[in-house]
Amino acid sequence: MDDDLIPLFKILFWGFIIWFFFFRNKDEKTESTRNADAVKPAETSTFSRLKEPLTDTKKQEVIEERDSKILTKPPFIVKEAMEQFFREHRGSSSFSSDFGVEESPLTCFGYRVGKTNGRPEHQRNDILKYAIWGQIPDFFPDYYRRAWGNPGTYKRYHKIIDHLNMLADQRDGRRNYEVAVSHWRRDITWLRDSYQSIMNKVRRYE
Known part of the structure; x- marks a missing residue:
């Protein structure tokens, strides 16, 4: 080579x-x-997991969690406000038909906002908590109570937020309503922060 x-x-x-x-x-x-x-195997996306149906066990857990929060007795400020509301409005002809938005169950429970007559934030929170988890008195007609839903339901929670949003939107930008609007907006945020999670779970089987 x-x-x-x-x-x-x-x-x-x-x-x-x-x-x-x-x-x-x-x-x-x-x-x-x-x-x-x-x-x-392909991983299940977060969205897919959220869309999975509740099993009977999970559903029962949600029901028990919801029922544990139902309030059978109003706090003192709500009880006092309801008694005053009854005295002022019982027998009024205006309550024989439709109610105005100002005469909502929230008003009956003593919920007030604004610079002059508004309640402190912690009291408003207590009242809104009862508004979600407590009974609407039978002083209101059946059709009206049905429209607000039963205690601890997504319907009740959503109705309260819709009502507060309506009040805030109607008065947003109007003179002398700045504090009231800020109270409504803040209370809506508090409701969502406090109850959105449990209400989303409740909503899945309603």
Whole structure:
């Protein structure tokens, strides 16, 4: 063999050895990874998990959590406000038909906002808590109480937020209502922060 070809054969030989032990193994690992990914089950998205139906056990847990929050007795400020409301409005002809938005169950429970006659924030929160979890008195007609929903239902929660939003929107930008509007907006935020989670769960089986 020509002496000039010996170095060339050495280079080719060692190049083959390097390819065999390094690049070939690397290609096999890459192919193995592809195969593993191909058989790996697709992960369930967060959205899909949220859309899964409640099992009977989960539903029962939600019902028990909801029922544990139902209030059978009003706090003192609500009881006092209802008594005054009854005295002022019992027998009024205006309550024989439709009610105005100002004469809502929230008004009956003593809920007030604004700079002059508004209640402190902690009292408004207590009243709104009872408004969600307590009974609307039978002083109001059946159709009106049905429109507000039963205690602890998504319907009741949503109705209260809709009512506060309506009041705020109607008076937003009007002179002397700045404080009242800020109170309504703040109370809506508090309701959502406090009860949105449980109400979303309750809503899934209503």
